[in-house]
Amino acid sequence: MRDQEPAAGHPGRRLSTKETAELLGVKPETVYAYVSRGQLGSRREPGGRGSTFDAEQVQALARRNRRESEGSSGGGDLSVRTRLTLIEKDRFSFRGVDAVELAERHSFEEVAEWLWTGRLSPGITFTAPAAAVTAARRAAGALPEHAGPTDRLRVAAVAAAAADPLRFDLSPDAVLGTARGLVPTLVAALPPFPRSHRDTGPMAHRLWARLSGREADEASLHALDTALGLLVDHDLAVSTLAVRLAASARAHPYAAVSAGLGVIEGPLHGAASGLAHRLLLDVLDQGTAAPVIADELRAGRRIPGLGHRLYPGEDPRARALFALLKDVPGAGPALAAARDIVATTARHTPLHANVDLALAVLTASSGMAATAGETIFAVARTAGWIAHAMEEYGERPLRIRPSGHYVGPKPPLPLPE
Known part of the structure; x- marks a missing residue:
């Protein structure tokens, strides 16, 4: 974390591509893939050399990714049995x-x-x-x-x-x-x-x-x-x-x-x-x-x-x-x-x-x-x-x-x- 910047959860906090990738546990290329899919917004700061990302949005995406990978229990079936389409x-x-x-x-x-x-x-x-x-x-x-x-x-x-x-x-x-x-x-x-x-x-x-x-x-x-x-x-x-x-x-x-x-x-x-x-x-x-x-x-x-x-x-x-x-x-x-x-x-x-x-x-x-x-x-x-x-x-x-x-x-x- 850079000096004299608000904590990650502070409103207005911007993360670099490297920080965003580390928080999400992915490669920097994947960060831009999230941007292209509309899952993350990016902004190029005046005079900056790279894109920055809203910390709260990044953390929300990280939480969502964790929930999807860990699954969820109770309340009914979340997996849907189908004989129609297989993608692999x-x-x-x-x-x-x-x-x-x-x-x-x-x-x-x-x-x-x-x-x-x-x-x-x-x-x-x-x-x-x-x-x-x-x-x-x-x-x-x-x-x-x-x-x-x-x-x-x-x-x-x-x-x-x-x-x-x-x-x-x-x-x-x-x-x-x-x-x-x-x-x-x-x-x-x-x-x-x-x-x-x-x-x-x-x-x-x-x-x-x-x-x-x-x-x-x-x-x-x-x-x-x-x-x-x-x-x-x-x-x-x-x-x-x-x-x-x-x-x-x-x-x-x-x-x-x-x-x-x-x-x-x-x-x-x-x-x-x-x-x-x-x-x-x-x-x-x-x-x-x-x-x-x-x-x-x-x-x-x-x-x-x-x-x-x-x-x-x-x-x-x-x-x-x-x-x-x-x-x-x-x-x-x-x-x-x-x-x-x-x-x-x-x-x-x-x-x-x-x-x-x-x-x-x-x-x-x-x-x-x-x-x-x-x-x-x-x-x-x-x-x-x-x-x-x-x-x-x-x-x-x-x-x-x-x-x-x-x-x-x-x-x-x-x-x-």
Whole structure:
């Protein structure tokens, strides 16, 4: 500890990178990884040569890391049994099958069916119930013009639920029927571009007509379809945990999906691809990543599209998408910009591109809005959420009940005046 500085717990105390790493028990490189993931904030002091960190925030992260490593007891199950997704050694699988190979070789609908049933159904398509589509479009159409796609999806899910009198039937066959109808209903609730109104055929084709005003080529459609398949599930992401909590309380599938949709708008989850999209456009506009990265860091913002807590190496979803994007007409400049972002940032922080950056290349090079990546994520993950809900319906109700760690004043206190 340096002389004449307040103690670590004193308000306003700033720690150096070295002190922060020692307190967290990690390498300095890992400290910057925490920054990139939004788990720590950093500030470069005037005249200083390195970043500094708020001591209280560092100590809170250290306590959280200790609790996660030591586990917690009592109050219910904190581990969730699942047969769906396994992530290990920079690879992930769906029901034991390599997820990347599955998404590359099969349509999004086929991947979803595999996740739901453990059976492959070649050529399967999903059909939205007419009553659900009418209700969803009416509800979504009543939103203000500035409402985003995720707003429309949330409202559409609620409206579709109200139109389904059988929504409370939680038997496996009933939930499977709901799943096959809800995914296309959500897509149908999104406004299409004037040139196209496709509500039949593969889901990737229907979704493209609502994300881009350009005619789709086969390479672009294959990239979008593969992205949907890759994003179907990713173990217990925060939105998936919300879905399982809802399903544990026996909320119907529409309500469980609504719980997931309520979580994904955070910049550290479903909305991350939109931040990467805007970053990518800035780099394309400037012609180089260096000034853009400098501006982000100067503003104290994390660099989106880099690093993933579950993958020390490269995100396999990003690797698969980047390979496909090489064949997409017009994607060359965005791919080069993405490589420039990674190379520029890697001078100090050894982070790889994640799926958000790859998704941003697809959306930016296809003339889509910055919100398109979040829409793709939400539509894909809806299938995974329902798979987790189906699993949870087979478990003991309300089994996921962690205990709070109370840190407030010790009772009894006198009643307030």
